[in-house]
Amino acid sequence: MKIDGTRIKPLREGMGLTIQQLADKVDLSPSAIGMYERGQRTPKLKIILILAEFFSVDVNYFAMGFTVSHEQIENSYIATEVFKRASGICELCNTMAPFIRSNGQPYLETYILKDHSISAEHVAAVCPNCLKKLEVLQLPGDIIYLKNKICKN
Ligand SMILES: [Zn+2]
Numbered sequence: 042m043k044i045d046g047t048r049i050k051p052l053r054e055g056m057g058l059t060i061q062q063l064a065d066k067v068d069l070s071p072s073a074i075g076m077y078e079r080g081q082r083t084p085k086l087k088i089i090l091i092l093a094e095f096f097s098v099d100v101n102y103f104a105m106g107f108t109v110s111h112e113q114i115e116n117s118y119i120a121t122e123v124f125k126r127a128s129g130i131c132e133l134c135n136t137m138a139p140f141i142r143s144n145g146q147p148y149l150e151t152y153i154l155k156d157h158s159i160s161a162e163h164v165a166a167v168c169p170n171c172l173k174k175l176e177v178l179q180l181p182g183d184i185i186y187l188k189n190k191i192c193k194n
Pocket residue numbers: 131132133134135136167168169170171172
């Protein structure tokens with residue numbers, strides 16, 4: 042597996058951490074993290090395992106050419122952030138979630154706008170109908186609408 046350290050940055054920024062803060066939390070040197078993020082140095086697998094655990098992402102997220110799946114998003118802290126932003130309203134059709142989960146959370150699903158980035162800015166919370174519509178029709182208008190609404194870049 043070829044490791045891509047530049048993928049650390051979106052995760053770190055997604056959590057609102059500086060390089061120094063991340064370094065303190067995972068007990069690594071800030072200069073090493075900076076070099077990984079700029080692609081000047083490749084992190085060893087041992088480092089990637091620590092970071093994957095810290096960010097609650099699959100270790101394969103750091104593999105080059107790896108595409109992020111809905112399941113991986115659902116299991117990461119990103120989903121919490123995305124659902125909090127949507128607050129029970131589908132970000133595509135703007136209607137309420139179809140039902141409430143047994144834990145009291147409105148039921149919405151995640152739709153990934155950018156395959157290679159795990160960041161709340163690139164994931165939309167949509168109702169199951171809209172998720173199917175996005176997957177089946179792949180209307181450029183829907184995708185542009187979501188990108189304008191969610192992505193800061
Ligand atoms: Zn919807």
